[in-house]
Amino acid sequence: MVKRHIARLVVAFTGVIALLVAVPTAAVAAPGNDDFTAATRVESLPYSMTLDTSGATSDGTDPTGCSNNGSVWFSYTPTTDTRIQADTFGSDYDTVLSAWTGEQGSFTRVACNDDTNGTQSQVGFVVTAGTTYHFMVGSCCGDGGTGGGSLHFTVTEIQPAVNDDFAEALPVGALPYSNVQDLSTATAEPAEPSSCFNSTRTVWYSYTPTTTRTVMASTAPGYPGIAVYTGSSLSNLSEVFCLPLHGYAPVTFEAQAGTTYLFRTGADFAEQVTFRLEVAPDPTVDFYYAGVDHNSFDTVPFYPSVHDPAGLGIASYAWDFGDGSTSTATYPSHRFSADGDYTVRLTVRTVDGRSASASEVIAVRTHDVSIVRLTVPSTARVGQTIGVTVNVQNTRYDENVTVRLHRSSPSGYVQVGTSTQPVPVKAAGKTTAFSFSYTVTADDRAAGKITFRAVAELVQNREALPADNELLSTPVKVS
Known part of the structure; x- marks a missing residue:
């Protein structure tokens, strides 16, 4: 009995489920402008509409190649030549926006755009009075699909730049001058010269200097082209200079008063x-130069670092070394014959006569000591401690000097002593003595003699003439 009740309940639930499944789901209605023939007419600008395109479908006659998935249509016929811009900004799905002329089955594409602003689209172009333009909004991506979302569609008229035409060229006042224009709203007049670049979007400026001067014109970003002319109308212009698109340089010329x-x-x-x-x-x-300290025996090389921001280039180099010597070489070398502080100046001049200078003070100090005497006994015996004296001469600057003493051996010279002490400046012929002692060994007796070598080194400064910082003694006979 219990099993029979359970069976009846199962059958009842199954019947309910069957009924629920059998109830059809209400379809989302296609928007009114789903087909080209029912396009929503844009009567005036600015225009804006929000539309649910969830039920939008594609039509077999829709143009392909710019996504007609879930397409809806708008049309606009301008009464004057102008520039318009349409977009789907604010929509909640990924749109693809295109514009067409012609009729169903024979369309000519004017513009197509996907993802100008995240997932929304934008197109802009010049329209001709009396021509009907058809806007198709589809969902990304492909052709033949359905569906969409909440579409926000706008069309606005874009006013051309105030200096769009030659006759409306913006006058340039005091320099430096800077002006921003939106070239997307600009057009080119039919009679405009093409010069070294041809563009359908141009603007004009005029400049009349009160004094003759070299001027520099530039554009950014992207380096649009710049052409410079003289003349009073488009039909009688004479080109002064022209820089093509992506010229990556300014236009520089001498403007006559x-x-x-x-x-x-x-x-x-x-x-x-x-x-x-x-x-x-x-x-x-x-400019920069080699080395960090210099003496009167050095030949110093110099290296310029120059740039003409106007792009005309450097015509000449003039070096003044501060000691009466000059050079016009680009990369000169110079020797300062005496110690001192010298102001070295480089002056450069551009091809149009602009100039600039830079200077550096170079300190020239010649640090030089020499070993003039190495005194040793003439003979010695094994076990005897002998004295060795090294006399160092210095006539320039007070120095700290290290003297290293070496003795001869079958394998070369071996250091046997070192001494560091101040060596003040003294008159010629006067020296500072470094004293060493050495005990004669059996190896010295086997060699039969000892030759000593002394080497002097400056502690803080660079030696100008290291060749006279070394001296060999006369041999000491060993018995």
Whole structure:
């Protein structure tokens, strides 16, 4: 009986589940502009709409190649030539936005964009009055799929740059001058010269200097092209200078007082572009030289480090070594014949006459001692302690000197003593004595003689003439 009740309950639950499964789920309705023929008409700008595209489908006649998954359509027919921008910023799904002209089955793509701002899209282009532009918004990525999300679609008119045309060139006042324009809103006039770069997005500036000067024009970021002209209209321009796209250098030229110069700058790839015009700055100059201390026997090499920020280059180098000597070499070497402090100056000049200088003080100090005498006895015997005297001469600067004493052996010279002491400056012929003692050995008797070698070394300073810092004694006979 219990089993029969359980069986009835199972059957009942199964029936309920079957009924639940059998109830159809309500489909998400397709938006009203799901098809090209039902495109939402954009009547005026600015335009904005939020739309649920979850039920959007694709149509077999939709253009491909720019994602028509879950596509919806908008159309706009401008009454004047202008530039517009459409975007899907604020939508909650990954959109792909495209623009087309033509009719169903015969579309011409104007623009296509995916992921301009994270997962949203943006397109911008110049429109012609009376032409209808069709916007298709799909979900990323591919063709033929369905679905979408919450779409936020806007279309706005972008006003061209104030200096978009030659006749509206912005006048440049005092230098330095800097101005930012959005090239994405700019156009090129049909009669504009192409010079060394051809762009569909250009802006113009004009400059009339009151004094003749070398000026430098530059653009950033991305190095859009710059062309410089003289003339009063697009039909009679004379080119002064032109730098192509990605020229990576400024435009530098001598601007004559009272002459009006027209600057055309542009690039199809750039948006916010800064145009700068300034008086060409002086070159930067520095130099370095080998060594950290120098004496009157050194030949010192010099190395310039110069740069012309205006890009014209360095025309000349003028070195003044501070001792009456000069040089026009780029990389000179110089010997200072006497001790002293010398101001070395380098002056460089650019090809257009701008100049700059740099100077360094070089201290020349000649530190030099010499061993002038090494005194030893003429004979000695085994076990005898003999005296050895080394006389060091110094006529320049007070020094601390180490003298090392060596004796001869079958394998060479072996150090047998060392002494460090001050060696003051003394008149010529006067010396400082270093005294050593040495006890004669059986090995010395086997050799029959001893030759001593003395070597003097400066403790703090670099020796200018090390060749006279070593002296050999006369042989000491050993019995």
